[in-house]
Amino acid sequence: MEVLPTCMDVEHSRVYIDQLYSNDSQKCFQAVSELKFAVIGSVREKGSIIEQGVVVRLLQILRAPELDILLKTEVATVLNSLAKGLPEHAAALVQAGLLPVLWEQLESCPSGGSGSAYTQMLLCCLRSIYRQGCAPPPPAWDQKLLSSLIQHGYHPPSNQECVANILAHACKTNEQQQQLVDAGGADLVACLLCSPVSRVQLPALHCLTAMCFNNERVSSIIATKSYGGKAVPDLLVGLMARDRPRDMQLAAATALTFLHRAGALSADDPRIIYKTLQCLVRMCRRDREVWERVEAANTLAYLTEVSTDLQRTAAMTDHLIHTMNDYLKDTTPPNASVPQGISVSPVSCRQYDNPSTWPELMVGAALKVYASLGANDEDIRQRVIKTDVLMNTIVTSLSAASPPVQLAAVRCLHSLSRSVHTLRTTLQDHVVWRPLMTVLKTSNNEELVTVSSSTLCNLLLEFSPSKEQILDQGAVEFLCGLTRRPHPGLRLNAVWALMNMAFQAEHRVKVSILHHLGTDQIFRLLSDTDVHILMKTLGLLRNLLSTKGHIDQIMQCHGKEIMQAIILILEGEHSAEVKEQALCILANIADGDIAKSAIMSNEDVLKKLMNYMVIPNVKLQIAATFCISNLIWNVEEGAAERQNKLREMGVYKLLQNLMTTTDTGLFDKVKTALQQFH
């Protein structure tokens, strides 16, 4: 007793660690037991044990087939305790190769003996590791292992909790979701939802959420599952009742949201539009915990992202727009302390550990909600814009914030930029394009750039006052660069923006576009697999080839390439809409004085035109006829020659035949064309 306690500790620990390596299983057991008592509840001890490399020995014991199951259970207990320490500890364990050993041991456990203490401890250990959020999920589940894991998850509540947690944290990809459902995970989750223990229900909800996320097939399967005569969505509504614990309400609402977004539940389902929506809005209230508010707002934004009905309902429910304004202002959370023991969904695991990031999280969540609310309805958009500090927040977030918040800000800006009124007033006042361009030029986050470029599309609209300024910033060059990006969304947005930019633009702009884009790139875009990109490229060409003067000038420089491109389209296997666009470009070209010759000299094109005039597709017929009538326009110089040539080719006859058409649009065009003939 004279020895100082610290010295004793050191001495003592050395003894049992030495014994740990003993071959005598009795001694070893003794040592593990002592280790267990040393580790439980002491973070410092956990760290030192891991540092000493004891884990390797422990894993070795686990692996040894000849050793007693009791000893192994004890070892698993120690490992579980270690895993419950700091995240770094868990990471170290994973580093030491804990997971494969655990899975292997679990697999070797008899499937019938799910109640055995060893199995339970293994599951607990796995659960603790996964809950730390640092374990990489198994790349793909071993089917047999997965089904045995699910079998283990049925019986004792502790197993239920563990398995639900493991599945919730380990299910990340589409493939895993599918595997999980195929292995009977949906039934297990439905069963767990009915458990009376909230420690089981909550991870079950998280697991359900993880399974449904963005997976239509899995969601539709889950939505049809039932347990105890109640369908899963109804069970979720039951768990979302107002007298349930808040985290449970939130988790249930999230699960329903994901089911809805994956198409399993429609937006006008009362369970969505009444229950889920109201629950989420309620969770956003000021009197809730910060993490609850952030989670709820994020989920709400996701829920209302698409459906206009939901957006309208949400906008009028419980002053939501006003509540969100609080998020923007509430920058310093009072008595900020890390919430202990909260169980947030695996997605946002460890997100709330640092109170100083909370204001940012809140701003991000609020901006997302605003973005969703304002997506479709002009009324709501106006109400959103009137919110106090919104625009300032957006601008500051755009320039200086973490990528998630930037993204939220850009999303919000994108929603708001859909309003012509806003575009011309508020957005102009706040010079939003400047930070936006900065983001575009500096960021390499693809999603961020995608959304930003869509916003830029709106800002480059012809009536937008900021268009000129953006052009001055070298937007053309940048956008043309974007069209070369591999991401199809970026290419689309870039072409779209260029198209908008080219609409009724000055000549120098068009030239600049053509210059920067280059005909090669145009051909590349025209052969793009994405039909949207193709359409927008054709649209860009159409916009470029407008007004006579521009047409002639451009055709002089690039006539050959353009005609090639058009023939490429007309000959390719494309839908009628695409070909219609191409014909429209031809019609534009035919409008130009000099450009006409490009068509007239190309008999191939003329024959194609005549072909399209007889094709049983009114739109194509109109476009072709329009092109012809442009070619033979009376007033213009050399019209007679062209008329003769076309008459020779039998165009006149064709037109007369077309007079019998029932379509008034086509009839008008044909009539105009015929009038042009002498």
Next chain:
Amino acid sequence: MAAGSGRHSASPPLFPSVAAQDAVKSLYPMVNEEETPLPRCWSSKDKYSFIGLSQNNLRVHYKGHGKNHKDAASVRATHPIPAACGLYYYEVKIVSKGRDGYMGIGLSSQGVNMNRLPGWDKNSFGYHGDDGHSFCSSGSGHPYGPTFTTGDVIGCGINLIDNVCFYTKNGHYLGVAFADLPSQLYPTVGLQTPGEVVDANFGQSPFVFDIGEMMRELQSRVRNTIQTFPVPDTHGQWQSMLHRMVSTYLVHHGYCATAEAFARSTAQDFDEELTSIRNRQKIQKLVLSGRMGEAIDTVHQLYPGLLENNKNLLFMLKVRQFIEMVNGTDTDVVRGGSHSPSRPPTQDTPSPPPPSTCWATNGRPAEHSTGSSSTPPPPSSASTAAPPSSSSSSSSSSSSIIQQHTSVIQSTKDIIGGGGGGGGGGGGGGGGGGTTAPPPPTPPSTTDDRTTTTTTTTTTTTTTTHHLHHHHHHHNRHHRRPSTPPVHLQWRPPHQSSSPPPPPPPQQNPASSSSSSSSSSSSSSSSSSSSSSSSSNMQDSDTEMECVEPAAAAAAAAAAAAAASHSNGFANGFDKHLEEEEEEEEDEEEEEEEAMDIENGGGGGGGGVGGRKMCGGSPAAIERMLHFGREVQHMSQVLKIHLGKSDQNKKMLQDAFSLLAYNDPWNSPVGWQLDPLQREPVCQSLNSAILESHQLPRRPPLEICVAHTRQLLTLMSRSGLGSCAFSSVDHDWRLRWNLTQQKLNPCWHSDVPSPPTRPLQFDQSGIQTFISSTLMFPTVLIVILSWMSFWIAPDATPARVTLGVTSILTMATQYSQSTKNLPPVSYIKSLDIWMITCMVYVFMALLEFAIVYHVHYRRTQAPPPSPPRCPAATNAALHQTLALDRPGVKSWAVGWREFWRGDTAIDEASRVFFPLTYFSFVVGYFVLLTGGQEGGSGGDGGGRGVIYT
């Protein structure tokens, strides 16, 4: 059969069941509508003249010009929103938006100008449809929600806990509109342009918005607040305080075994001696069963000086005793030789005016029969009238019959004999009853000196009748002796041993009674003292019966049986006949009718003809009651002199005496006093007084606490605190104890009674198995055992009788054992139903033998000429059987007998009939008992009304 006589249980639900109320009320269960009625429609008075109402005042339409805002008009609901709603909500459907849709929906106080839309004035709040703005006591609104128009449903809710108002549109919550609302607001709507029509829904039909869920949230919030309310808890004091509360409660109400077990498991100790608890329990039992006289005496005995020191309490008890006399339940009136306090006098009525009957423990077969039967009047020859009623001396003699069943038979037979002896005896009895001035009830010691047949509460009057009684007895015995049947069976001793010793030990009987066979009469008296077995009483009473003429004997036997178990009921019948058919002639005929009536009563149970009569209908009893009344009056005067005037006492006395003013006191305005529930306050105050005399608290802390809380809740509702809506004492304070975990003493039977105020309910889940294994199963076996006699030849009389009687005795023992540990209650328990039915079955098996024997006997030979000595039990059985056998002898008895070609036929039928009916009862019992347990009450086996388990 016994149970089949139909019983209403006392104890109406103390709290009105919400389900029975209308939809509006069920939304707000905590609102006391007498004090604060709920708004249910628009007020036809409190409205502006431009407003028109239709459809039960729920639809509002505008009928003014609607030119400008000066033409606005609004209407308020009939009543303000009570605070006890907690969360009030109503919905308005816009049927038509009219010209401009200037509609306002909201709240306003009384007296706000009705020529305005809600929200424009002070203390008025509204949400307007034209612009979606909310108006908070001002002419300018704030942007609040969407606009609303034709087809929309707008809901307005007020959260009385937070004092905020919110709206909903088509079921979507719009958020809080106003905060800091004043109290006493009325739902209000205002309209301003022609064509505007709105419909209101105050809860009559389901709401579009899910208000229930919101209420549940508030409820859980309030409950959470209560539960997490910080209590100064150092070193587990809080928990031990709670334990203490429970333990004191248990002790207070005499759940001694439970209290013991609880104290053991929580390491508590209680201040009172166990014996003292048991004593109190005993007294409570007496009071609750309505036997006030005995109760008072017991108190005198056990707590000398208590009542002497507390005159007011004594007075209260006496008044209650008087009421019980009127009711016919008090021992002084009943006097059926019941010396044991544990034997509850069950008084009952066949066609009951509400649930006034006390089912102390059980309804016995015979007592029902007597209660419902209209027995023929006793001979009118005896004419020495007892003063108050028209009853004759013979009726008084009949009442004496009732009081002492051993002699009942004799007296009836006496009548049959038509002899002057009977008349003379009757006259003597009447004289005795009528003239003897009743002295105040004497303490037991004096009674002991005088009584011949043992009672704890005899008065001089009763003593006299007893004497009379034995005289008759004696007389008859000689008279009838010749007709004794040949079979003798002496089985008295076992019976005696089986009867539990009643607390005031029954004095050994008729040492003084004239020349009758003292041993048999003592056996009968002790048998009647047996706490539970009425049937054994019957048997017993018949031990000294002789029988020659079956019909007569049967009647007598039945009468005896009836009297044994329920003298007052029997007297009832008599009295009725006295009044109605006084001119009845022949004795034999009377007897026959009597027998038939009894039979009716026995079989038909509740369907009997007779009504309840005061004091059980016996004139002598009425007289005693009157005397007692005088005595009480005297006492009140004495009290007035000594203690000064007491309005309370005066009122009590007046109420009690008012009972006499009515022909049918049970249905009179003061009839509530006769309700057995009224015994409970008396019982409580007596209990409290006893405890107080021992320096223990008058009321258990738990009850005080609950009472405080109740009071607090009403106070909260009065002062407008909405939380009271969600903190119901009766729902939230349920004590749920898992008995299996607590390992409590098995004395927790399935029918742990609710104490008077019923603040506690116990989870009885663990107990069912115990009951069924230790109690139900043996009784089933006994019943089955009794059926063995059907397979024994009718000749084997001793075997069959022994079997039957033994079964009955065993059953009786079982029953008394089972009730021993239970605290007294004033209503019937499910266990009683079970026990009684089993007993009846055993009894019927014996009865069946009597019939068989009789038929057998008849067929084989003529009855042998009177043997010198009367056999005991066999005859008894036989007579009873015949009583059953008796109805309509003259008309169809012969045919009936022929129909039964042989006694074996009866046996064969019984072999099937008994098991069949019995097991269906068993099944029904368990199904209904277990089914009804959750609600705290359960039905019994055969539609016998509601039993509180």
